[in-house]
Amino acid sequence: MSESFFKDTAKIPFEGADSNNPLAFRHYDATQMVLGKSMAEHLRFAVCYWHSFNSPGADIFGAGTYDRPWLTEKSLLQARTKMSGAFEFMEKLGVPYFCFHDRDVAPEGDTLKESNENLDQMIGMMEEEMARTGIKLLWGTADLFNHPRFAAGAATNPDPQVFAYAAAQVKHVLEITHRLGGANYVLWGGREGYDSLLHTDLKRETAQLGRFMQLVVEHKHKIGFTGTILIEPKPHEPTKHQYDYDVAAVYAFLQKFDLQDEIKLNVEANHATLAGHSFQHEIATATANGLLGSIDINRGDPQNGWDTDQFANSVEEATLILLEILKAGGLGNGGFNFDAKIRRQSIARDDLFHAHIGSMDVAAQGLLNAARIIEDGHLQELLDARYAGWQGDLGEQMLAGDLSLQQISDLVHSQNLNPEPVSGRQEMLENLLNRYIY
Amino acid sequence: MSESFFKDTAKIPFEGADSNNPLAFRHYDATQMVLGKSMAEHLRFAVCYWHSFNSPGADIFGAGTYDRPWLTEKSLLQARTKMSGAFEFMEKLGVPYFCFHDRDVAPEGDTLKESNENLDQMIGMMEEEMARTGIKLLWGTADLFNHPRFAAGAATNPDPQVFAYAAAQVKHVLEITHRLGGANYVLWGGREGYDSLLHTDLKRETAQLGRFMQLVVEHKHKIGFTGTILIEPKPHEPTKHQYDYDVAAVYAFLQKFDLQDEIKLNVEANHATLAGHSFQHEIATATANGLLGSIDINRGDPQNGWDTDQFANSVEEATLILLEILKAGGLGNGGFNFDAKIRRQSIARDDLFHAHIGSMDVAAQGLLNAARIIEDGHLQELLDARYAGWQGDLGEQMLAGDLSLQQISDLVHSQNLNPEPVSGRQEMLENLLNRYIY
Amino acid sequence: MSESFFKDTAKIPFEGADSNNPLAFRHYDATQMVLGKSMAEHLRFAVCYWHSFNSPGADIFGAGTYDRPWLTEKSLLQARTKMSGAFEFMEKLGVPYFCFHDRDVAPEGDTLKESNENLDQMIGMMEEEMARTGIKLLWGTADLFNHPRFAAGAATNPDPQVFAYAAAQVKHVLEITHRLGGANYVLWGGREGYDSLLHTDLKRETAQLGRFMQLVVEHKHKIGFTGTILIEPKPHEPTKHQYDYDVAAVYAFLQKFDLQDEIKLNVEANHATLAGHSFQHEIATATANGLLGSIDINRGDPQNGWDTDQFANSVEEATLILLEILKAGGLGNGGFNFDAKIRRQSIARDDLFHAHIGSMDVAAQGLLNAARIIEDGHLQELLDARYAGWQGDLGEQMLAGDLSLQQISDLVHSQNLNPEPVSGRQEMLENLLNRYIY
């Protein structure tokens, strides 16, 4: 920590919408009150360790490009240099949270024991940095996808020893997350899926996955961890198909294994669109079923079919998702984690700041727009009017189960019901929405 | 019925693989025994009324092209002509089943009462034709999507009167299906979804849909219908998003509304691929969860993002799905319904025969291949070997819940487990599969 | 014209950004000067006849829903009622242009002669309406896709008589367009493609298409039409594959048939995204090759794989495309044609106004943003700096062809060139862009 890695960038100030300073916030004012809470409390931003500090800037066709001197060798010394840089960055950016995988912060050893020892050493430093800066842990997670042992899955591996290994690894990271006061623990099933159904017993593998999750939930209660266990849906990549495909697939799974009251979802923008859904759809589906836990904020490219993990830059999308979140009462334990990577060409040291600043401003604008929509109430009034019929006797009785199919049919015939369509007013509502966004 | 519509085509014979007669089966021999059942019993083919007899051959950019004289006016007279043609076709093709919507077989009246009366008249003729030909009903269904009243959904409509109207309509068709001895009743939620979340209360609408399905199930039991209630997943089109998106989404929904033991799925090839899944995946997911009810057999175009509903022509795909079906014990009440339409240019009267013959032969080849794969047992042996570890103590105890996360972790450390990856053998298995297909 | 169809809506005023009137423009002020031209001159909005007045609101699963009384029968009387409604709408909306297909404005007769006579009658009325209102024709086009004769293509039909018929039809509409003072003539190859390569001679069909286009160009010059001939790329739908897939495919085709100086492109947003490109990409590709003619403004749904033809509502996208257009010197003869349809549920008579107003405001905001980007010059400076090296000797000589591969190689070795990457600054630029948009 002798030398500052981001020494050329000062703490990012809030300067307001008229500022021309690209290294200042124009909309994100952490302390500004919105609907009774500060922006910081609403958005609970977290920097992710992996993309921001662990990635070399490689892609499948090319070598790393980033200026990350600590990646030249895997050692505890370099892990310390990296952690210094990471906390310096987060402190200068002014985010309240971060997220990490075990293998992001400490090198894997030759045995799990050695890996755990490496990790424990780095967690010591992490506690000091957290205490020094006041930055907290949004969630921890175990890397169950990078090492060749997980090539055929972790919990869903055909080899039960891999299941056991993964379980032991999760146990350790869950306990560390607890020790660090983490708000959540995330299970990302990066390899829990299949490359080919030809060599896959789908029923057996999902049963394994169900048992794995139950084990984690049981242990959480045993150790008294009060954070939320989260699953992050993703449809595919690297596998052909992931079992936690989208919100609906995870919801089906949680119910099957009686976990729907124990586990919530970490919903990611780019995973939503890879699954063929809008981000708003996935969040609305999660909130409608009481499953929204947290957000991985980023964006995909509408023309590219892989996880581009770009920094979110659409105020329109931010407005729509924050509207869903505010209507559902906010994120609770969750937050906005930047599961996003700067482009491979973004090799200037301050590009990491530009990326986060832009995305935080976009989320702040989305929050402000969504709050205005709620305060104005006009959109909600139109929505209420659309469904007003269901407040009447017929609607209430039918929905409550007071009328049988026979009775409803009798009623249709006796009253000669012949309902006329009314306008859905979609274009008018799109125009109304645009008033808040642009 | 005075004149035969398909008079230029005789009953389609089975002539064997060496036949050059394009109007003969080369592989589908209804009576051939495969794994202890006849091909006809395995495949239970059904012709669908809508594409084959009700469609004019129009598309969104063009007028109808088909030679369907009964479509020139909507009348009971024309409905009778159509039904004669339909049963003539099915009889000549030699299929044991058919499927229909209420509005396919009788014109809609000015009121539901009038519509029901029209329908009842045509059902009388249908019973006669069924008796005459021995052709049975695979499933009936109500058209809850074509009329403007359903533009904003049937069960999920913002207007409860539309819900009631749809309920009354389903009641009637469910009772007709019962009367006709139908093996199943299908709910296709053609408009149960949304065009925009801006004017949609997703939580309320899905609650409406849940109640609707419960009503249908309750009525089924009340009237003593022993067939299966089926839901047909589809991701979108005509709506932006359908609530019954894919097998997983329907499974989540069924569990939420406690319907998982009452309703099964009618899985369609083209709907699977529109949802971003392989057809095999959707069937495997359904069978893994005990949800497979029936099949809508067709295919989409891998480059086109709408429901092209082409006739299935891939023996490779047929083999894979029949393998899943045979492994799950067959289709039970279900069947293979040709939810497929001939191309808009296919305007010769016998094109409808060519299309069905080709697809039936493809399914027959798939059945034969799948049966050989099962009889040989080699693929299953390789699969069993892959998961053999789970038959050992560690695997069984972990899956049974006999070991806690702590115990598993202790075991990993005490035994210093460090599992090595083994080859997934995907390419070898793909080669093995090809031996059966080509 | 005795009664006003849109009688409940008055002429749409411009009221400014603070207006709460949903039937007023908030950003589109026709007379506002932007970079030396009025907004009206920049954007040259056109209403399209087909979606707005000819569509019943049907989709592939459902009957028409719109309130379009003139569609109940195909007659010249109804065509007149429709035209009155159309011009009333356009006048109240305040657009300077419209577009039409021959079959939109007059019913098809039993022979081409009769069709032409019907059309000629309606063109008479059209001239009167144009004179009365001052509304002009952006482009005319012939409907070569709706009638069954075109099921296998028009110019690319296997039957040369269909080619001839289409040629005769285009001749008449081209002459009408000329007579009406149309600014352009559009060729949309709605069926110029294939459903299956099995029955298609791709090489022959594209040769037919090339000859067809040459015929049109030759006739244009013969009759002295000075408007631009435009081709509208579309990748597929209704066919599996259209020959005019995207801008690049059309450019290849135009060069092959030596038409690149005679024909330009009418680029549509939704066709771009169906082809796997961003709208901006297609426009940038067209302008880079001197091929941009006009714009069909609409939007698709990023999750739906068919031509949803929704009204554009993204200021972000409007900004990006107007930036490309302004940098290329504007649209010239072209304009923004609303090839967009209101949703099937949008059945209130004024929904058509809401839809157009919203989209016109969005384009106006895009224009204002793009103009500010150009006036500020900052984005262009950054771009110029990025390529500055090409202004040096090495860059200029290499690009001019003054150095051979051998000479360049010698130079690399003698100077021991080893160029270092510099940051692409993508996130910083995205933030900069957002300053103008939000």
Next chain:
Amino acid sequence: MSESFFKDTAKIPFEGADSNNPLAFRHYDATQMVLGKSMAEHLRFAVCYWHSFNSPGADIFGAGTYDRPWLTEKSLLQARTKMSGAFEFMEKLGVPYFCFHDRDVAPEGDTLKESNENLDQMIGMMEEEMARTGIKLLWGTADLFNHPRFAAGAATNPDPQVFAYAAAQVKHVLEITHRLGGANYVLWGGREGYDSLLHTDLKRETAQLGRFMQLVVEHKHKIGFTGTILIEPKPHEPTKHQYDYDVAAVYAFLQKFDLQDEIKLNVEANHATLAGHSFQHEIATATANGLLGSIDINRGDPQNGWDTDQFANSVEEATLILLEILKAGGLGNGGFNFDAKIRRQSIARDDLFHAHIGSMDVAAQGLLNAARIIEDGHLQELLDARYAGWQGDLGEQMLAGDLSLQQISDLVHSQNLNPEPVSGRQEMLENLLNRYIY
């Protein structure tokens, strides 16, 4: 070469369709005569160096899994070990050709000079191995995408020094390819595209690319290389958009820069499908325009939007593309290069054999099927009949340009032409095709 790397696998024999030996060919018999040429001469198989010997089996989420001991360090010693293994593999597999990038066979040095020296040393060994085994070079190519200097493109880089560096690199590899008697030289523009239009001058960059290609063509003639220069289209990945998107985009480009007689295309299956086309479409488009040079044989996953580069296993697709190739007179200089990688889980040493054997057998079956289709002539007869009208006077005169639009129109009116549609017979043809495939 002291020790054999693939020592557990013997030379792969041809054993015929009834063989159960997974390490034998069942259909590919190199010497079998088909339409007057041996299978080997038709298919001209090539093993690719990069996927088969240079890839560690990593993906974007995980470390390498393959057993490739020579990848542990970058040295000439390891490069020699690798080359021994590569030629051992190719010899045992029995392929006549291979392909390579410069950086596949020799480590990059600190300067281009050093890189070239490394390469030259390995080319010496390559010549020996080629002489020893008789295996020839299908094509060579330069890696212009892996090193960070190419992050913003090679020929299209904003820095002209990178253009120069790439030119020097290509010069050397082109000369090596010439020296080795390579049949072709491939330009793959792995980074010739953009990540964002915000920082891209598309017009300038494509001009740079055009000049680059002209330089290569000029040098080819200068040194007397008689092989073909090939461009390999790809739509995106790693970039958002590649300039050589698909066959049509490359054709447009070649014409613009007057290269259409100098450069042909290397068409890849997975790149075709990523671009939204069928593989057959891309090949048919290339042959229709005289542009087909060679084939990169592999397959994508229809549900995954990235370049999965799997080994081809569909006889159906192989039949269709070989039909196009045979109809166009064969591949000439080109061949079938296996640009395919075994799955990350395929870590057994013989998996590489299984993958190639399966794909070679599939191509052989496709060749046999396509030859039978051609010999039977039935499909061609049906196609000829479909277009027969164009052999008549009207068709010939219109296509030859002997009739103007006016004359054609007059003829339509005077003869009162009103062509009737005929059936396109798609389903019948699909059935016919299946007779040959299954």
